[in-house]
Amino acid sequence: xxxxxxxxxxxxxxxxxxxxxxxxxxxxxxxxxxxxxxxxxxxxxxxxxxxxxxxxxxxxxxxxxxxxxxxxxxxxxxxxxxxxxxxxxxxxxxxxxxxxxxxxxxxxxxxxxxxxxxxxxxxxxxxxxxxxxxxxxxxxxxxxxxxxxxxxxxxxxxxxxxxxxxxxxxxxxxxxxxxxxxxxxxxxxxxxxxxxxxxxxxx
Numbered sequence: 001x002x003x004x005x006x007x008x009x010x011x012x013x014x015x016x017x018x019x020x021x022x023x024x025x026x027x028x029x030x031x032x033x034x035x036x037x038x039x040x041x042x043x044x045x046x047x048x049x050x051x052x053x054x055x056x057x058x059x060x061x062x063x064x065x066x067x068x069x070x071x072x073x074x075x076x077x078x079x080x081x082x083x084x085x086x087x088x089x090x091x092x093x094x095x096x097x098x099x100x101x102x103x104x105x106x107x108x109x110x111x112x113x114x115x116x117x118x119x120x121x122x123x124x125x126x127x128x129x130x131x132x133x134x135x136x137x138x139x140x141x142x143x144x145x146x147x148x149x150x151x152x153x154x155x156x157x158x159x160x161x162x163x164x165x166x167x168x169x170x171x172x173x174x175x176x177x178x179x180x181x182x183x184x185x186x187x188x189x190x191x192x193x194x195x196x197x198x199x200x201x202x203x
Contacts, residue, residue: 020074023044024043024044024047024048024071024075025040025041025043025044025047025071026040026043026067026070026071027040028040028067030098031065031066031067031070031091031095032065032091032094032095032098033064033065033067033091033095034065034087034088034091036064036065036088037064037065037067038064038065038067038068038128038152039193041176041178042152042176042178042196042198043067043068043071045174045176045198046068046126046150046152046198047068047071047072047075049148049150049172049198049200050068050072050124050126050148050150050200051124051148052071052072052075052076052077052124053075053076053077053123054075054076054077055076055077055078056077056078056123056124057077057078057079057080057120057121057122057123057124058072058077058078058079058080058122058123058124058125058126059079059080059082059116059119059122059124059125059126060072060079060080060081060082060126060128061082061112061116061125061126061127061128061131061135062082062083062084062112062127062128062129062131063081063082063083063088063089063092063107063128064083064088064091064092064128065088065091065092065095066079066081066091066092066093066095066096066105066107067095068126068128069081069092069096069105070095070096070099070101070105072124073096073099073101073104073105074099074101077104077123078104078105078106079104079105079106080105080106080108080119080120080122081105081106081107081108082108082110082111082112082115082116083107083108083109084109084110084111086109089107089109092105092107093107112131112135112138112139113134113135113138113139113142116138116139116142121144122143122147123147123148124147124148124149124150125139125143125147125148125149125150126150126151126152127149127150127151127152128152129152129153129158130151130152130153130154130155130158130161130162130197131151131158131161132161133161136151136161136165140169140203143203144203145203146202146203147202147203148200148201148202148203149171149199149200149201149202149203150198150199150200151165151198151199151200152196152197152198153196153197153198153199154194154195154196154197158197159175159197162197162198162199163197165199165201166199166201169201170201171199171200171201171202172198172199172200172201173197173198173199174197174198174199174200175195175196175197175198176195176196176197176198177192177193177195178192178193179191179192179193180193
């Protein structure tokens with residue numbers, strides 16, 4: 001280094017809660033999305049199951065907004081987000097740039113499993129929409145032993161698929177039901193979200 005530079009930052013004038021928290025589950029409104037986003041509580045549970053570690057590689061299949069990829073990269077890893085829709089791929093790139101993570105997140109426009117064949121070997125894989133039986137079969141044959149796999153689903157068909165995969169390969173099968181307090185006339189009531197089924201397993 002021929003011209004070293006030292007920079008000092010004075011944070012005395014920053015708001016008390018400035019910066020991002022170190023825990024998983026950032027607010028949804030920090031992400032650009034079209035509604036296709038793993039919501040904050042489910043994202044926190046998903047990242048807990050994915051167990052990111054510095055330097056590790058994630059395949060985020062069906063990236064949507066890229067929120068999982070962003071939080072994986074914030075934990076020190078690299079993410080490859082696979083997305084079929086160009087508009088959602090653009091959202092992923094915009095979110096990566098907004099968080100200063102463009103160097104850590106690669107967006108691949110294509111359909112899995114075809115788009116996976118030339119990618120770097122992952123340490124973990126996330127399937128946001130549960131995937132299909134064909135995708136899971138292809139992944140199980142492709143992934144090396146020790147790879148962590150997490151799949152979330154909200155439809156009855158995906159729930160049945162993930163239950164069958166759990167019976168076949170083991171791991172953990174979790175059904176998450178959440179409700180949030182919302183206005184109900186002059187009072188408040190519970191607004192239930194769609195249940196999410198999550199299968200997590202180590203290959």
